[in-house]
Amino acid sequence: MVDMTTYWPVALGIGAGTLLIRYSFILIMDKVTLPDLVHRMLRFIPASVLPALIFPAVFLHQSGDAVAWAGPERTVAWLAAVLIAWKTRNILATIAAGMAVLWLLKALA
């Protein structure tokens, strides 16, 4: 059970800290000039962070500290979604394809 005396310190602590993180470069960027290397690194941020969020959610099943392979259904459904995303560049079609394949495989299993 959540002890509600900790709610406000936690909510305000994470809230204010996260706002500062988000504000950091947006506020100071026009006052500092970033070196060329940093600009080249920025280009790879979305290509790196998003797969780092995607891979564990597709391939692994986590409950508490235990980690196991999620099984083939999600992998197959995800590959179908990658194909649709690549062909159509359409977000709705990508989500629909991935969910449909997952539900189909689970219904057949």
Place this chain on the structure above:
Amino acid sequence: MDKRSSFLQGVRDLSPILLGVLPFGLICGAVGVAAGMPEWAATSLSAIVFAGASQLVAVQLMDQNASVAVVILTGLIINARFLMYSASIAPHLKDASPLGKLGLAYLLTDQAYATSVFRFGRDDLPMPDKIRYYLGAGLTLWVAFNLTTALGAYLGAIIPPQWELDFAIPLTFTALVIPAVKDRPAALAAAAAGCVALLAVGLPYNLGLMAAAVCGIAAGCLAEREQRHG
């Protein structure tokens, strides 16, 4: 573009992503109440923090009676990725006033960031249009996430877990990342980051995510240098 159309373009481009965000908001609200928080607390957490992954982890840790310092620090480590988003989107928003930037920063999320940088990379928009576009995308996500958190908190777990709607979250990210993987260095960055994230999943405090991002960026930069010199 006139003022309204760039704002509406942001709303329009973000809207399909809501399919992945809605279950996430419902989960954030339902999980908080399931852990013993009153409905108002589970709901207000989304408005105060506005970063679902860190909220889920915070609720889980509070449920396990972790100390306030550990909960806050863990939440902030998970949200450290916004530092990278902030640096990456800053050049597109630099004409806003400092106070305006604070509001824009509050709206910075995985989805609003990714939608905006891909659009800004494709179309050469003037600065005021970029700010309106980002505002349209960011506000759309904010309204949807907070409404669905409240729904999840007050209606409880209305979505059966066997639907596995949480799978819509990585599918959303997949649709967002495919256009960014447009050359060999970017593909290498994606593969390296994904594999490191799998290997590092046992690391405490979600440090695996940061390790994976750093490895991906390094792999991309090295591959690009190789390409240029080779």
